Amino acid sequence: MNHSEIQSLIEEKFPNSLIANENLQGNQLEIDGQFWKDIATFLKNDPKLLFDQLECITGIDTGDDGPLQSRYNLHSMELRHKIEVIISLDRDNPTVESIEQIWRIGDWFERETYDMFGIVYEGHRDLRRILCPDDWEGWPLRKDYELQETYHGIMVPKVKEEEGWE
């Protein structure tokens, strides 16, 4: 099934859920975050779509005042087609519904995106940091990230040369 057919199936089932965006390429489509969990269930279970594999969840910071994005790469083993779903989120309060219980691999993917971008996945049963230490400050892959000075008394940024380190 090609991309425009997938798009029209979603449009038919969830009117007004797709957001027009001229920058989209290939198999991407942008949707409204409030429909996400229903759309995800539909994508996985509809016999014409059968997206049984969640390949990746990516976070993207579009910079300055732009939104944060949560992107999902989906693939169907059965029908051999794939799409990329984009959800744009408010920078100050980035929350989106969790799909951890639809595709179980989403558990760690969502924890990683939360760790790096601070995107909160509502309904995730164990949303902790996965790579950084639990008491780390800030979201490292955001463009406005500022490194903390010390971590448990250990110097974090490079200041050896600047301060006459012995």
Added chain:
Amino acid sequence: MGVLENKFNDNIVVGSLDKFLSWSRSTSPWFFQFGLACCAIEMMATAAARHDLERIGMMPRSSPRQADVMIVAGTVTMKMALRVKKLYEQMANPKYVISMGSCATSGGPYWQHGYHVLKGVDLVVPVDVYVPGCPPRPEALIEGLLKLQQLISDERPLTRKLA
């Protein structure tokens, strides 16, 4: 050595005993295998058959309680830095640290933009020998270990303290 450390004046009996002690320490420093990244592969190769560390009396131990030397082989992340410190504190005296590779020495390729990497393990534990390289070849590590053995055999545990 604890209670006996630095308690004696130098004379022919104590001096000879002292030399014997430091010789025996220097010829069997068991190391704590501490593989954190790709340097660990070179450390394993050094301990394995071709380079055979046991011919210079070194043997890998998996517990800090049984080890004299800690080889920090690889990238030390901030998360790991606290654990490295804890493991160092668990080792019994006398204890030595080798910083293996550029990551452990200075942060290596993560020096400028690596928010998560410790900029040198010497910020957390005192280091005796630095081995440069990315990663160092087994020969380089062996050279570092021989340097460390030299350092240990120059010590005089009963009569004087080396800083």
